[in-house]
Amino acid sequence: MRTGRPRRGRRIMLALLTVLTAAVSAADVAPPSGVTAVDTPNDRGNSIDLTWQPSPEDRSPAPGESAAVTVTQYRILRAASLTGTFVEAGTVLPGDTSFTDAGVENGIGYYYRIEAIGSDSSWAQTAPLGPAVARGQWFDTRKSVLLAFVLLYCAVVLYLIQQARSGKELFIRPIPGLAAVDEAIGRATEMGRPILFVPGLGVTGEVATLAAFTMLGRVAKKTAEYQTSVRVPCYDPMVMTIAQDIVKSSYLDAGYPEAYREEDVFFVTQDQFSYVAAVNGMMIRERPATNFYIGKFYAESLILAETGNYAGSIQIAGTDEITQIPFFVAACDYTLIGEELYAASAYLSREAPLLGTLKGQDAGKAAVVVLVVLGTIAATLGINGFVDFFATR
Amino acid sequence: MKRELPRIITLVTGIYLALQYFIPHRASAKVYETLNDWLIVIGIFAIVLGILGLARMHIGKVQQRDPNWPYSLTLLVGLFGMIALGFGGQGLGTPFVRAYFSVLNPIQATMFAMLAFYIASAAYRAFRARTALATILLVSAVIVMVGRVPLGELLWPKFQLGSLTVPGAAEISDWMLNVPNLAAKRAIYIGLGLGGAATALKVVLGIEAPHLRG
Numbered sequence: 001m002r003t004g005r006p007r008r009g010r011r012i013m014l015a016l017l018t019v020l021t022a023a024v025s026a027a028d029v030a031p032p033s034g035v036t037a038v039d040t041p042n043d044r045g046n047s048i049d050l051t052w053q054p055s056p057e058d059r060s061p062a063p064g065e066s067a068a069v070t071v072t073q074y075r076i077l078r079a080a081s082l083t084g085t086f087v088e089a090g091t092v093l094p095g096d097t098s099f100t101d102a103g104v105e106n107g108i109g110y111y112y113r114i115e116a117i118g119s120d121s122s123w124a125q126t127a128p129l130g131p132a133v134a135r136g137q138w139f140d141t142r143k144s145v146l147l148a149f150v151l152l153y154c155a156v157v158l159y160l161i162q163q164a165r166s167g168k169e170l171f172i173r174p175i176p177g178l179a180a181v182d183e184a185i186g187r188a189t190e191m192g193r194p195i196l197f198v199p200g201l202g203v204t205g206e207v208a209t210l211a212a213f214t215m216l217g218r219v220a221k222k223t224a225e226y227q228t229s230v231r232v233p234c235y236d237p238m239v240m241t242i243a244q245d246i247v248k249s250s251y252l253d254a255g256y257p258e259a260y261r262e263e264d265v266f267f268v269t270q271d272q273f274s275y276v277a278a279v280n281g282m283m284i285r286e287r288p289a290t291n292f293y294i295g296k297f298y299a300e301s302l303i304l305a306e307t308g309n310y311a312g313s314i315q316i317a318g319t320d321e322i323t324q325i326p327f328f329v330a331a332c333d334y335t336l337i338g339e340e341l342y343a344a345s346a347y348l349s350r351e352a353p354l355l356g357t358l359k360g361q362d363a364g365k366a367a368v369v370v371l372v373v374l375g376t377i378a379a380t381l382g383i384n385g386f387v388d389f390f391a392t393r
Numbered sequence: 394m395k396r397e398l399p400r401i402i403t404l405v406t407g408i409y410l411a412l413q414y415f416i417p418h419r420a421s422a423k424v425y426e427t428l429n430d431w432l433i434v435i436g437i438f439a440i441v442l443g444i445l446g447l448a449r450m451h452i453g454k455v456q457q458r459d460p461n462w463p464y465s466l467t468l469l470v471g472l473f474g475m476i477a478l479g480f481g482g483q484g485l486g487t488p489f490v491r492a493y494f495s496v497l498n499p500i501q502a503t504m505f506a507m508l509a510f511y512i513a514s515a516a517y518r519a520f521r522a523r524t525a526l527a528t529i530l531l532v533s534a535v536i537v538m539v540g541r542v543p544l545g546e547l548l549w550p551k552f553q554l555g556s557l558t559v560p561g562a563a564e565i566s567d568w569m570l571n572v573p574n575l576a577a578k579r580a581i582y583i584g585l586g587l588g589g590a591a592t593a594l595k596v597v598l599g600i601e602a603p604h605l606r607g
Contacts, residue, residue: 044419106419136418143415150411150590157591161600205432207589210596237443238436263450267443273504274497285461299508306511320585322578330519338581339588345601353600357591364587 028069029057029118031125032097037112037132045106045136050076050099055116055124058094069122070094075115076101082111082128104134145390153367157360164356172358177316177334178347181219184314188289189226195219196288197232198279198304200295200319201272204238207342208320212295213246214345215318219292220247224254232265233282235275240267276300280307293317293332294341297324305331318344339365400599407597448472533569540566 032052040047058071071094077086078101089101089112104110109131117123164170188195197216202209216232223230230247234240244265251260268278280303283291291308293301293315301317301324308315309331317328318336328335336344339361346354371390378386406428413425451465459465478489522528539545540562551561560568595601 042417044417044422046419136420138416138418138421140415140417147415153587153590154594157594207592210592214592214601234443236436237439240443240446241439263446263453266450267447270440271497271501273501276504277500281464285464299505302511302515303504303508306515320589322581322585325581327515330515338584341585342588342592345595354595357595357600361584361587361591364591365584368583368587 028120028122029071029116029124030055031116032058032074032114033126035112035114035126035129037110037129039132039134040100042137042140042142045134046102046104048101048104048110048112048132048134050101050112050114052097052114052126054095054097057116057118069118069120071116072119073117074099075117077113077115077125078104079111079128080108082130084111086111086113086128106134106136109133153360153364156363157357160359160363161353161356164352164359167352170355170359172343172347172355175336175340175343175347177318177336177340178344180314180316180334181348182222184290184316185219185222185226185228187314188223189228191289193287193289194229194231195223195290195292196279196282196286196308196313197230197292197294199232199234199239199243200293200297201235201275201300202239202296203236204242206296208294208296209239211318211320211341211344213242215292215294215348216243217246217250218345218348220250221254224251224256224259227256227259229261229264231282231286231288233268233275233279234266235268235270235272237267237270240265272298272300276303279304283307283311283313287311288313291315293319293328294336294344295319297321297328302327302331308332400602403602404597404599407593411593411597444472536562537566537569540564 032055034051034053036049036051038049040049052074055071055074057069061068061070073094074092074096076089076091076099078089079086089103090099092099101110101112110133111128111130112132113125113128115123115125160170185195197219199209199212199216202212204210216230220230232240232243232247234243244262247265248257248260248262251257268275282288283304284307288308288311291304291313293304294317297304297317297319298321301319301321305315305317305328315332316334316336317332318341319325319328320338320341325335325337329337342361343358346358375387375390378384409424410428413421448469451468453459454465455462455469475489475492478487478492481488483489516534520527520531520534522531539549545562545566549562551564552559592601
């Protein structure tokens with residue numbers, strides 16, 4: 001018995017000491033302050049943004065202060081109700097004062113605690129904050145300026161289309177690459193050789209491919225009138241089906257539906273260099289008088305254009321892939337640079353609505369030039385508000 | 394109606410896809426993803442059409458002993474041969490994968506490697522100093538090329554001339570790429586953006602719809 005009492009007493013003392021030590025340890029690190037929890041703006045939902053002011057212990061120890069307690073991480077704890085169990089939603093390193101909780105349901109109120117964990121394993125939590133509710137937004141406010149510009153641009157284009165329809169004369173500057181189309185088709189007719197139209201590696205949803213369709217329609221109509229054949233090797237099968245329809249209806253428009261041959265518009269392969277090999281083989285074997293490269297092109301642009309040059313064909317190219325334009329300039333007779341690619345239909349047809357859109361592009365470019373000049377002046381003078389207003393966010 | 398219905402679908406889909414860029418909501422994203430899935434499904438049907446058309450054309454050439462019929466036969470052997478090998482499995486070590494890595498892959502690499510020779514021949518023509526503009530192009534190209542290689546920095550380093558620092562090939566090359574070249578590229582990008590938007594507007598509004606002409 002005598003020996004038992006002191007042992008029990010020691011155990012009680014040890015337990016009390018442990019509890020007291022933990023309480024003191026927990027108080028060594030202070031929790032962060034100024035916590036906010038709000039729905040993430042301009043997102044599709046399922047996300048809440050948290051911010052806080054760092055704990056006073058969120059710092060590097062001063063020289064000679066190596067024993068000081070500092071924050072080693074923050075734990076973000078989340079609960080679906082104030083009385084519910086708080087579970088870890090994530091952790092961040094000291095110095096970070098924000099966290100995006102992307103693991104929440106829309107429409108449910110969530111409560112948060114931020115827990116600072118000290119280098120001595122002590123911890124301190126903020127009081128529960130909430131409820132914060134995640135929701136998806138129906139408009140991304142960061143894109144307001146872009147939307148305004150797009151709407152204004154569309155309005156200007158539509159206005160100019162109306163002007164063109166009302167008979168107003170619109171000047172279109174000469175574009176050598178497009179002016180040469182007739183000459184190129186005429187040359188093919190004289191030589192009795194086919195025309196090769198390469199619509200590139202793009203798919204139907206790309207604007208460059210749509211521009212290629214437009215130009216193909218015009219070229220096919222002229223080839224039908226001149227009784228010359230046009231060969232269209234396609235990289236994408238959907239492009240092939242649309243190109244077949246375009247060429248067929250162009251032959252119909254020209255009054256020569258019987259001259260259309262479906263096998264002239266054909267699928268080759270969806271492998272880049274196999275496609276190049278097939279088209280190059282056609283150029284060498286069939287020696288087309290004229291090659292059109294209109295659409296989306298990548299590394300194959302120069303291989304195609306150089307082979308066409310070697311085969312002695314007149315070559316007209318246009319792409320929106322800016323890195324490929326120099327290769328076409330070096331190897332082709334005419335290159336449509338930049339927006340000239342999209343001017344083909346208006347230039348070749350001279351239809352009023354199409355000329356109106358062309359003038360709309362010019363108006364848009366003029367507006368951008370004015371904004372660039374004003375932005376340069378504003379940035380030079382240190383007026384950053386003007387530049388920030390248009391900055392991509 | 395045969396022509397009007399596709400135009401209405403184009404108009405509605407075009408306006409939705411333009412607005413979708415400004416709508417982050419999950420419901421909108423889901424519609425967009427569904428449309429993309431439809432595109433993939435339609436694309437698979439189109440592949441079948443494409444392969445059938447290709448096979449029909451080349452079988453016809455072989456049957457009619459077209460002047461280039463051996464090429465058509467090679468294509469047919471490759472097409473149907475790979476399909477047949479594909480039925481034997483597509484894991485590592487299977488005949489399909491071995492044919493891919495032993496035949497197709499080296500051929501593709503060879504085609505890509507030929508680009509180096511094409512660049513040399515195109516550069517030879519482009520850099521001939523026949524006009525003032527071509528001379529500017531030649532001089533610019535030489536400076537950029539010299540500035541991009543380590544030897545260029547040794548041959549033409551920057552140096553001090555009194556209080557003036559004369560830039561070397563690397564500095565001039567960087568300036569040419571980052572100032573005049575970048576300005577020109579951005580101008581082209583702006584033109585492409587506006588032209589693309591105008592083209593999309595023409596298609597959506599049916600002012601020009603080449604894909605609906607058939």
